[in-house]
Amino acid sequence: MDVHFFYLALFFYSIATVGYLAYLVWVKKPLWKACRAVLVAGFLFHTASIVARYAEAGYTPVTNRFESLIFFSWLLVAVYLAVQTRYTLPVLGAFVTPLALGLLLMASFRAKAILPLDGQLDSRWLPAHVWFAFLGDALLGISACFAAMYLLQEKILKKKKIGPLYYRLPSLEILDRLSYRCISIGFPLLTVGILTGSIWLKSSQGAYINWQDGRQTASLLIWFLYAGLLHGRLIAGWRGRRIAWMNVIGFLVILVTFLQLSHFQK
Amino acid sequence: MEILCIGVNHETAPVAVRERLALTGKSLQETLGWLKGLEGVREALVLATCNRVELYLVTENESGQVVSGIRDHFAERFGLAENDWDRFHYQHDYHEAIAHLFRVTSGMDSMVVGEPQITGQVKEAYRQAVHQKTVGTILNRLFHRCFHVSKRVRTETELAARAVSVSYVAVELAKKIFGDLRNRQALLAGAGEMAELAARHLASHGIARILVASRTLENAKRLAASFQGEAIPLDSVPASLPQIDILLCSTAAPDYILRAEQIREAMRMRRHKPVFIIDIAVPRNIDPAVNTIENVYLYDIDDLQGVLQANLEERRKELKRAEAIVQEEVRTFLAWINGLDLVPTIVSLRERAERIRAAEMEKALSLLQTPVSAKDRKTIEAMSQAIVNKILHDPVSTLKQADEKGDTPGLVEAVRKLFSLGPQKG
Numbered sequence: 001m002d003v004h005f006f007y008l009a010l011f012f013y014s015i016a017t018v019g020y021l022a023y024l025v026w027v028k029k030p031l032w033k034a035c036r037a038v039l040v041a042g043f044l045f046h047t048a049s050i051v052a053r054y055a056e057a058g059y060t061p062v063t064n065r066f067e068s069l070i071f072f073s074w075l076l077v078a079v080y081l082a083v084q085t086r087y088t089l090p091v092l093g094a095f096v097t098p099l100a101l102g103l104l105l106m107a108s109f110r111a112k113a114i115l116p117l118d119g120q121l122d123s124r125w126l127p128a129h130v131w132f133a134f135l136g137d138a139l140l141g142i143s144a145c146f147a148a149m150y151l152l153q154e155k156i157l158k159k160k161k162i163g164p165l166y167y168r169l170p171s172l173e174i175l176d177r178l179s180y181r182c183i184s185i186g187f188p189l190l191t192v193g194i195l196t197g198s199i200w201l202k203s204s205q206g207a208y209i210n211w212q213d214g215r216q217t218a219s220l221l222i223w224f225l226y227a228g229l230l231h232g233r234l235i236a237g238w239r240g241r242r243i244a245w246m247n248v249i250g251f252l253v254i255l256v257t258f259l260q261l262s263h264f265q266k
Numbered sequence: 267m268e269i270l271c272i273g274v275n276h277e278t279a280p281v282a283v284r285e286r287l288a289l290t291g292k293s294l295q296e297t298l299g300w301l302k303g304l305e306g307v308r309e310a311l312v313l314a315t316c317n318r319v320e321l322y323l324v325t326e327n328e329s330g331q332v333v334s335g336i337r338d339h340f341a342e343r344f345g346l347a348e349n350d351w352d353r354f355h356y357q358h359d360y361h362e363a364i365a366h367l368f369r370v371t372s373g374m375d376s377m378v379v380g381e382p383q384i385t386g387q388v389k390e391a392y393r394q395a396v397h398q399k400t401v402g403t404i405l406n407r408l409f410h411r412c413f414h415v416s417k418r419v420r421t422e423t424e425l426a427a428r429a430v431s432v433s434y435v436a437v438e439l440a441k442k443i444f445g446d447l448r449n450r451q452a453l454l455a456g457a458g459e460m461a462e463l464a465a466r467h468l469a470s471h472g473i474a475r476i477l478v479a480s481r482t483l484e485n486a487k488r489l490a491a492s493f494q495g496e497a498i499p500l501d502s503v504p505a506s507l508p509q510i511d512i513l514l515c516s517t518a519a520p521d522y523i524l525r526a527e528q529i530r531e532a533m534r535m536r537r538h539k540p541v542f543i544i545d546i547a548v549p550r551n552i553d554p555a556v557n558t559i560e561n562v563y564l565y566d567i568d569d570l571q572g573v574l575q576a577n578l579e580e581r582r583k584e585l586k587r588a589e590a591i592v593q594e595e596v597r598t599f600l601a602w603i604n605g606l607d608l609v610p611t612i613v614s615l616r617e618r619a620e621r622i623r624a625a626e627m628e629k630a631l632s633l634l635q636t637p638v639s640a641k642d643r644k645t646i647e648a649m650s651q652a653i654v655n656k657i658l659h660d661p662v663s664t665l666k667q668a669d670e671k672g673d674t675p676g677l678v679e680a681v682r683k684l685f686s687l688g689p690q691k692g
Contacts (some may be wrong), residue, residue: 047429057291078513120456153442155445157439157442157443158557158563160565160569160572160573162576162577164574166442166576167428167580170445171441171443171445172442172443172444172445172447172540173443173444173445173540177445183494235440237537237538238538239537239538239539239540239560239561240538240540240560241560241561242560
């Protein structure tokens with residue numbers, strides 16, 4: 001059942017992505033409202049696929065690649081929809097929906113069977129770790145989308161090449177402020193996620209960190225990168241392009257880590 | 267009935283011709299009065315602006331005489347050379363005239379697409395015509411409609427969005443950089459007209475503080491007073507740079523007044539918060555290399571013109587969507603006009619049938635050999651009515667359905683001809 005919902009979500013996200021991208025370049029007002037409706041429909045199926053899988057498996061479905069990809073992209077869309085309730089920013093949709101769609105497409109190539117739970121993964125700490133870390137990552141992802149929008153608008157204003165994007169994208173100030181706000185919530189969540197992950201590791205493997213595990217080393221690297229970014233912004237007064245690039249690179253590292261390194265996930 | 271629009275505008279006639287036709291005050295009143303008195307004219311309105319002179323007329327059928335009368339009158343009165351009128355004027359008939367008015371009022375036909383003044387000018391022209399009682403049912407309704415269309419075009423399309431003056435483009439750019447201008451500070455160096463206008467726009471968008479620097483402190487003070495700014499001497503500009511978010515330059519200095527190094531220093535002091543520099547001076551006041559400094563956005567007059575052109579292009583792209591609204595509204599208006607003809611046509615069709623029926627009824631009864639009882643008379647009466655009703659049912663319901671679809675004119679005419687109902691009144 002969950003797999004059917006998954007495909008429905010995939011279908012709706014594809015339509016929403018095309019719509020949002022079209023909106024970004026040339027189409028007028030009414031289109032983004034339709035996009036939002038389609039995205040919300042996709043999100044409901046997405047949610048249903050996770051709930052159905054949880055009901056069937058009896059544990060939070062984040063134990064293999066397929067499940068993690070679905071869960072992470074679900075949080076991305078959830079955070080986007082939450083942001084959307086406070087700020088009408090359909091342009092952001094053109095950045096978030098392709099990302100969520102990409103993750104779901106990757107998931108679609110993975111094994112989808114529900115497997116009996118590995119002993120190591122059967123821990124109460126795991127869901128806590130996953131919720132915090134993934135939600136933190138999702139917020140950092142949205143922040144990176146804002147940063148990417150900032151870089152585009154910045155380039156337009158600097159090079160004076162006025163096109164459709166110039167009209168669509170919000171002001172530099174707003175993009176900068178929103179990307180910072182997302183980090184200021186996402187980073188603490190990521191921190192708690194790393195701590196709970198460490199506790200889980202201690203309870204299952206007896207050590208707080210396993211240096212042989214590239215994923216854990218990368219998590220620390222990511223943490224330091226964002227800590228540096230926040231420090232630079234607050235203390236050294238870094239601004240503009242530099243901070244936006246760090247933000248985008250930070251999230252790319254998160255994505256690569258997430259997609260590449262995971263010795264316990266099949 | 268016919269609806270006509272006859273006129274010249276900035277695209278069809280050179281200014282030398284338009285200025286001769288300029289109708290203002292008294293000459294406008296006279297023209298309106300003359301038009302109303304012209305044989306065959308039922309309603310008239312004159313729209314005269316510096317870019318166009320247009321006559322909107324409702325005439326009897328066969329408007330040829332009216333048109334040639336107007337041509338002769340205009341040629342004579344305004345001393346136009348032979349053929350000038352024929353060369354430069356345009357004429358739109360019926361639905362084209364309606365569509366044209368809708369376009370004009372919405373700013374779609376203006377030199378600067380989407381400019382808002384024209385709506386006011388059309389309102390004024392209408393007011394004048396109402397005042398002189400030269401408009402009636404059709405033009406009253408048409409002009410009320412055109413203001414509605416103009417409003418729709420403005421709210422449903424982005425025809426009037428985007429700045430199309432240099433000073434407004436500067437403000438729009440400032441908003442793309444800073445978002446809200448309320449806690450920003452601007453410095454106006456030099457008192458060029460465009461820079462001053464831009465500063466005024468900034469003030470009206472709630473900028474927190476405006477400093478004004480000029481070669482003479484007197485000038486600076488006078489200018490500053492007009493928008494609650496503060497005057498500073500020109501040589502203290504570099505010192506106040508770190509607090510300034512928006513710098514507007516238009517001094518007559520022959521050389522750069524600020525060098526890249528000075529701006530770089532100011533950026534360090536303001537912790538690299540973005541700065542928007544608008545250099546409208548020619549020769550330029552600011553070293554163009556300044557644009558390469560991080561978080562500094564330098565626009566000279568050509569850059570602003572470039573943005574302005576892009577904005578105009580955006581407006582033009584909206585014309586297609588505006589045209590769809592115009593066409594939709596023209597259909598609505600035509601349906602209303604047709605409705606005007608429809609009801610009287612159905613009424614006279616019924617009256618005619620009833621007259622025939624009653625006459626034939628009397629004739630038949632008088633020819634009967636034996637007088638009929640009141641009851642039998644009623645039966646025959648009912649039968650004749652039923653025949654008439656059954657025969658008329660289809661034509662009438664077809665007419666009504668056609669009205670809903672908005673394609674009555676042909677049918678109404680056909681019915682009037684087929685049943686000899688006489689010419690249309692409407």
